Amino acid sequence: MHVKTLCLGALCLGDATGYDIKKLFEAAFNHFHHASFGSIYPALKQLEKEGLVSCRVEPGSRHPTRNLYSATDEGRAEFAAALAGTEPNEDIRSEFLVLLFFAHLLPTDILEQKLDQVEQRYESQLAYLEMLRRESDTTAGIRLTIEIGIAASRAKLDTLRRHRDALLKQHRDIPASWTESDSCTA
Amino acid sequence: MHVKTLCLGALCLGDATGYDIKKLFEAAFNHFHHASFGSIYPALKQLEKEGLVSCRVEPGSRHPTRNLYSATDEGRAEFAAALAGTEPNEDIRSEFLVLLFFAHLLPTDILEQKLDQVEQRYESQLAYLEMLRRESDTTAGIRLTIEIGIAASRAKLDTLRRHRDALLKQHRDIPASWTESDSCTA
DNA sequence: GGACTCATGTAAGCTGTTACATGATTTC
DNA sequence: GAAATCATGTAACAGCTTACATGAGTCC
Numbered sequence: 416m417h418v419k420t421l422c423l424g425a426l427c428l429g430d431a432t433g434y435d436i437k438k439l440f441e442a443a444f445n446h447f448h449h450a451s452f453g454s455i456y457p458a459l460k461q462l463e464k465e466g467l468v469s470c471r472v473e474p475g476s477r478h479p480t481r482n483l484y485s486a487t488d489e490g491r492a493e494f495a496a497a498l499a500g501t502e503p504n505e506d507i508r509s510e511f512l513v514l515l516f517f518a519h520l521l522p523t524d525i526l527e528q529k530l531d532q533v534e535q536r537y538e539s540q541l542a543y544l545e546m547l548r549r550e551s552d553t554t555a556g557i558r559l560t561i562e563i564g565i566a567a568s569r570a571k572l573d574t575l576r577r578h579r580d581a582l583l584k585q586h587r588d589i590p591a592s593w594t595e596s597d598s599c600t601a
Numbered sequence: 602m603h604v605k606t607l608c609l610g611a612l613c614l615g616d617a618t619g620y621d622i623k624k625l626f627e628a629a630f631n632h633f634h635h636a637s638f639g640s641i642y643p644a645l646k647q648l649e650k651e652g653l654v655s656c657r658v659e660p661g662s663r664h665p666t667r668n669l670y671s672a673t674d675e676g677r678a679e680f681a682a683a684l685a686g687t688e689p690n691e692d693i694r695s696e697f698l699v700l701l702f703f704a705h706l707l708p709t710d711i712l713e714q715k716l717d718q719v720e721q722r723y724e725s726q727l728a729y730l731e732m733l734r735r736e737s738d739t740t741a742g743i744r745l746t747i748e749i750g751i752a753a754s755r756a757k758l759d760t761l762r763r764h765r766d767a768l769l770k771q772h773r774d775i776p777a778s779w780t781e782s783d784s785c786t787a
Numbered sequence: 788g789g790a791c792t793c794a795t796g797t798a799a800g801c802t803g804t805t806a807c808a809t810g811a812t813t814t815c
Numbered sequence: 816g817a818a819a820t821c822a823t824g825t826a827a828c829a830g831c832t833t834a835c836a837t838g839a840g841t842c843c
Contacts, residue, residue, distance in 0.1 A: 416696050418803075424703055434822055447698035454803050456824060480811090480823060494703075499711050503697035503719045510602050511689035512633035512749065517610055517680075518742030525685050533689045555764075555771045556704030563698065563760050570756035574749050578741075585741045604831075620794050640831055642796055666795060666839095 416501055418450040419458040423494045426468055426486040433459055433482065443547075443557070446540065446564040459484055467493050523586050530579055537572040541565060602687055604636040605644040609680045612654055612672040619645055619668065629733075629743070632726065632750040645670055653679050709772050716765055723758040727751060 421444075425436045433455050440450055459482075462468040467490035473481045486494070511533050518526055544565045551558055607630075611622045619641050626636055645668070648654040653676035659667045672680070697719050704712055730751045737744055 416699055447693055447695040495706050498703055501696050503700050503715045506694040507633055508692040509633040510687050512746050513602055514689050515742045515746045517684055519740045520681050529689045554705045555768045556701045559764050560698050560701045563757050566756040566760040567753045570752040571749050574752040578745050582741045
């Protein structure tokens with residue numbers, strides 16, 4: 416789903432500035448999407464040009480430039496249609512799994528260090544999502560979004576921990592193929 | 602991680618054509634990375650130009666053009682270094698979770714249909730990974746790659762099933778905000 | 788003979804990121 | 816008064832996908 420559509424969606428939840436939308440992405444979409452300012456601001460401009468959102472400089476603004484956007488009725492209709500038409504896909508790119516896939520080409524200490532990093536990352540993501548769950552006073556859909564994120568992180572973390580020692584032990588025992596450049600020739 | 606690096610990695614596992622690499626990606630990387638021909642072929646050309654892989658037209662080929670690539674020693678060293686230097690990140694883009702996030706803007710029947718689609722998708726991914734696990738006679742790292750994929754899919758599927766009915770019930774009960782365009786104005 | 792798989796390649800175009808440029812406001 | 820946060824924007828560039836173009840081999 417394009418950043419443009421996501422911005423329109425964000426504005427269907429309430430008026431916001433580009434900056435607010437970025438914050439929303441970081442706070443709530445964190446574990447399943449993201450976007451940078453460099454795509455958000457142009458997207459909002461584009462949406463305005465298409466009449467899907469309207470923009471007003473905030474009245475009584477403390478700041479000269481603060482563009483507050485609202486979804487128009489047309490915009491809401493458009494977003495509902497876009498939602499209904501999106502395939503519920505998932506696109507995962509995990510450098511971590513690539514690393515594991517090629518683990519036999521890494522020295523043990525580096526592998527161990529990567530595993531530590533990943534565990535920490537999963538832990539902090541888990542902690543963050545659990546915090547969201549505690550606070551969350553929202554729709555059933557959003558709550559499910561959080562539940563699925565927690566379940567997936569937990570499952571990955573548990574699996575990793577369960578296999579970690581065996582992986583490292585075997586890794587140390589088997590002469591690493593990375594030391595001899597001719598040992599993995601086809 | 603760039604397709605170029607991934608191709609180099611694939612060639613560290615054994616000689617292959619561009620076509621073979623695509624197959625490998627589909628078979629083994631399926632749940633955590635992917636690449637199209639349009640990026641693989643140019644990547645191989647580039648790697649060859651950099652001396653990281655060598656290419657020979659297959660000897661005694663049944664087919665005039667079949668470019669079999671091999672990683673050179675320099676290529677193997679380069680890949681090992683690239684691996685050691687990659688942060689074990691995960692980049693997830695889930696249209697499905699976006700859909701859930703905005704579930705209140707969808708009519709119940711469409712939501713239900715999306716949930717069905719996702720369940721089926723997770724089921725078939727799970728089936729595929731479990732098949733891989735049964736067959737798999739590979740490195741500990743690759744096996745862990747599969748275990749993590751299974752655990753994550755299973756966790757998401759279970760969570761979805763556990764909350765599905767409650768979500769749909771509540772969705773039907775609460776007057777959907779998508780019917781009245783002014784009902785979610787900020 | 789038709790369909791499918793094997794096999795390679797290019798070019799246009801889309802999308803988004805990074806990095807830069809700018810400056811006000813708030814908090815300590 | 817320094818640092819952090821709020822706030823907007825652009826331009827260059829990267830990287831990948833899609834679609835096209837081509838054709839041999841294999842299976843039914």
